[in-house]
Amino acid sequence: MITRRDLLKYTIKGIAGLAVPIAALEIVNPNKIFAGKNDKSKTRWVFLVDTYKCVGCGFCVKACKNENEIPYDANVTRTWVERYVVTKDGELFADTPKGARDGFTTSKIDLGAGKYQDIKKEEISKAFFVPKLCNQCENPPCVQVCPVGATYQVPDGVVLVDRKTCIGCGYCIMACPYGVRFFHPVHHTAEKCNFCYHRITKGMKTACVEACPFGARQIGNIKDPDDPVTKIIKTERVGILKEEFGTKPQVYYIGLDKEVR
Amino acid sequence: MVHGEVWTIKELFTYPNEYIYWSIQIVMYPFMTGLVAGAFVLSSLYHVFGVKQLKGMARFALVFSFALLFAAPMPIVLHLQHPFRGINIFMTPHFTSAIAAFGIVFSTYGAIVASELWFIYRKHFVEIALPLKTKQDKTLFEWFKYLVFCALTLGVYDISEESLKRDEKAIKILAGLGIPVACFLHGYAGFIFGSVKANALWMTPLMPVIFIMSAVVSGIALCMLTYIVVMEIRKFLASRKKTVYTHLQTREEIGGVEINVIRMTAKYLLLFLIFAISLELLDLIFRGYTAVKSWDVLRSVIYGKDFTNIFILQYAIGNLIPFILFLMPGFTIRRAVVGVILVLFGVFMMRWNVVIGGQAFSLTFLGYMHYHLPIIPHNWETFKEGLGGALSIFIMPFVLFWIFSKIFPVFDYKESH
Numbered sequence: 001m002i003t004r005r006d007l008l009k010y011t012i013k014g015i016a017g018l019a020v021p022i023a024a025l026e027i028v029n030p031n032k033i034f035a036g037k038n039d040k041s042k043t044r045w046v047f048l049v050d051t052y053k054c055v056g057c058g059f060c061v062k063a064c065k066n067e068n069e070i071p072y073d074a075n076v077t078r079t080w081v082e083r084y085v086v087t088k089d090g091e092l093f094a095d096t097p098k099g100a101r102d103g104f105t106t107s108k109i110d111l112g113a114g115k116y117q118d119i120k121k122e123e124i125s126k127a128f129f130v131p132k133l134c135n136q137c138e139n140p141p142c143v144q145v146c147p148v149g150a151t152y153q154v155p156d157g158v159v160l161v162d163r164k165t166c167i168g169c170g171y172c173i174m175a176c177p178y179g180v181r182f183f184h185p186v187h188h189t190a191e192k193c194n195f196c197y198h199r200i201t202k203g204m205k206t207a208c209v210e211a212c213p214f215g216a217r218q219i220g221n222i223k224d225p226d227d228p229v230t231k232i233i234k235t236e237r238v239g240i241l242k243e244e245f246g247t248k249p250q251v252y253y254i255g256l257d258k259e260v261r
Numbered sequence: 262m263v264h265g266e267v268w269t270i271k272e273l274f275t276y277p278n279e280y281i282y283w284s285i286q287i288v289m290y291p292f293m294t295g296l297v298a299g300a301f302v303l304s305s306l307y308h309v310f311g312v313k314q315l316k317g318m319a320r321f322a323l324v325f326s327f328a329l330l331f332a333a334p335m336p337i338v339l340h341l342q343h344p345f346r347g348i349n350i351f352m353t354p355h356f357t358s359a360i361a362a363f364g365i366v367f368s369t370y371g372a373i374v375a376s377e378l379w380f381i382y383r384k385h386f387v388e389i390a391l392p393l394k395t396k397q398d399k400t401l402f403e404w405f406k407y408l409v410f411c412a413l414t415l416g417v418y419d420i421s422e423e424s425l426k427r428d429e430k431a432i433k434i435l436a437g438l439g440i441p442v443a444c445f446l447h448g449y450a451g452f453i454f455g456s457v458k459a460n461a462l463w464m465t466p467l468m469p470v471i472f473i474m475s476a477v478v479s480g481i482a483l484c485m486l487t488y489i490v491v492m493e494i495r496k497f498l499a500s501r502k503k504t505v506y507t508h509l510q511t512r513e514e515i516g517g518v519e520i521n522v523i524r525m526t527a528k529y530l531l532l533f534l535i536f537a538i539s540l541e542l543l544d545l546i547f548r549g550y551t552a553v554k555s556w557d558v559l560r561s562v563i564y565g566k567d568f569t570n571i572f573i574l575q576y577a578i579g580n581l582i583p584f585i586l587f588l589m590p591g592f593t594i595r596r597a598v599v600g601v602i603l604v605l606f607g608v609f610m611m612r613w614n615v616v617i618g619g620q621a622f623s624l625t626f627l628g629y630m631h632y633h634l635p636i637i638p639h640n641w642e643t644f645k646e647g648l649g650g651a652l653s654i655f656i657m658p659f660v661l662f663w664i665f666s667k668i669f670p671v672f673d674y675k676e677s678h
Binding site for chain 1 (some may be wrong): 262263264265266270271272273274275276277278279280282283337340341342343346347349350353354355357358359360361363453456457458459460554623624625626627628
């Protein structure tokens with residue numbers, strides 16, 4: 001027969017005895033392990049888009065879809081190209097039919113819901129293309145809002161999604177001011193551009209950079225002063241998108257216009 | 262097909278990945294938690310602030326709040342792309358996210374409501390369990406009942422005058438503690454939206470406060486409605502002399518109590534309704550007056566595309582008409598029923614206009630998205646994120662309430678205090 005006093009004694013002894021081996025265990029922080037417990041990373045991936053060079057062919061979108069296994073006909077994409085047309089009377093038109101996967105095959109502007117608008121050439125005052133992709137923000141709101149930590153930023157700045165952990169609540173999609181996130185049609189988890197992380201970490205370029213025939217897209221390491229991308233960003237006039245959100249985006253644009261959304 | 266594509270119609274310039282990702286279930290989620298919080302606040306008005314006239318409503322509201330509590334997380338489960346991973350929010354929360362607080366707030370609140378219920382019904386459990394214990398030749402049902410109530414007593418059979426006094430104290434403390442937690446439970450639902458800086462319509466620090474006020478309004482309204490329905494059933498039974506209750510035997514007695522309780526509760530409903538409307542209008546005026554970058558597109562949504570939803574359905578039908586109905590002299594039960602149904606509808610429309618309205622315009626500020634609620638489902642997704650799913654969620658607390666009221670009788674049990 002065990003008395004109350006004995007029970008308490010054994011409990012305390014048991015806890016004390018267990019405390020020693022348990023103390024040997026460390027609470028695992030995935031970030032720390034990922035960083036290899038090193039001090040600061042020597043890499044910070046950034047992207048540079050020269051909008052003057054973009055012709056809206058959509059090769060980048062096509063290449064991205066194939067490389068990253070986003071179902072080809074699904075109306076979502078990790079990267080896309082937007083077309084902006086400003087008329088002489090100051091009216092702004094913009095579209096991105098199927099994310100410009102097949103390029104811009106007609107001069108008519110896609111107004112959605114199957115409607116198109118034709119703009120006469122002589123009415124156009126300026127027109128240009130703007131490629132879009134994840135900005136790999138320095139202060140990513142999508143990482144902040146993920147309730148289970150399925151999306152995270154690695155030390156070299158890229159924001160990744162863990163498909164095994166994502167619960168599919170869509171909060172990150174809501175939190176992204178750039179609309180780069182969506183649900184993967186097959187995996188049903190949050191999906192986004194990750195600068196082709198599987199490629200860039202092996203010394204290759206992203207699929208879209210490789211596919212661009214005009215060199216409108218470039219990827220680089222801003223911590224490397226000799227990187228050509230770094231040189232351009234440091235010495236030329238570049239813009240970023242939606243800086244008012246305080247996300248500190250890391251995709252830089254040459255030739256950004258005030259009309260770009 | 263991509264998630265969201267079925268019910269989204271895009272117009273003008275939108276980003277390719279934009280769809281209405283947060284659909285009807287995310288409208289239901291704040292609506293249901295609002296009802297939970299509101300019902301609890303109503304019950305606490307009696308327990309904490311000693312509003313004697315609400316005595317008849319207090320216990321009722323608490324049990325109802327408990328039933329609603331189980332229904333509140335269900336919309337999220339139906340909304341998740343991976344519902345079986347939903348438990349990760351509790352197991353591996355990522356605390357910079359507002360949703361991650363859900364596990365803690367929800368379980369704290371659940372614990373408070375459950376323990377308050379236990380203290381209130383402890384005497385009842387003992388009174389059922391003890392005679393069954395001594396009874397010989399128990400039937401199978403009686404065995405079951407005995408086991409359930411025995412477990413519910415948690416081994417405490419002391420129902421002396423002194424210990425019941427102590428219970429009362431505990432109830433008061435729990436009810437007092439519950440108010441801030443209930444407000445937090447719902448305030449944080451507002452925070453989930455209010456803190457999304459990417460969304461021009463959602464981002465305002467007023468959002469949690471607006472949510473709390475409208476939550477209390479909807480909670481009170483639903484309690485009133487259910488209370489009236491239950492009382493009407495009792496009246497009907499009384500008129501057929503089938504009543505099983507110990508007091509309030511005649512139609513007239515029941516009717517007298519009913520109108521008094523409803524009249525009193527209606528006053529609180531109006532009070533919170535005024536707060537809710539004032540805050541919502543303040544938000545609207547402030548947006549128009551400051552007219553920042555997003556105002557052009559917001560104005561076109563608020564005064565154009567969503568005009569009917571916001572000004573006709575929400576403000577006129579959901580707020581103004583019930584306001585007049587409650588304030589007109591010669592208050593009747595029938596009018597109360599119409600009033601509270603309209604109020605509930607108004608609060609639902611408010612949630613709709615926030616959640617769906619917030620996604621009605623594109624992040625480009627140049628395009629729009631229209632939501633088409635799937636009514637006839639053609640697969641699991643269009644059922645759970647369609648009319649069927651929403652209705653199931655709405656019916657769930659009533660079914661639960663019916664089950665819970667077998668264990669926690671809301672009327673016939675005479676209070677010790």
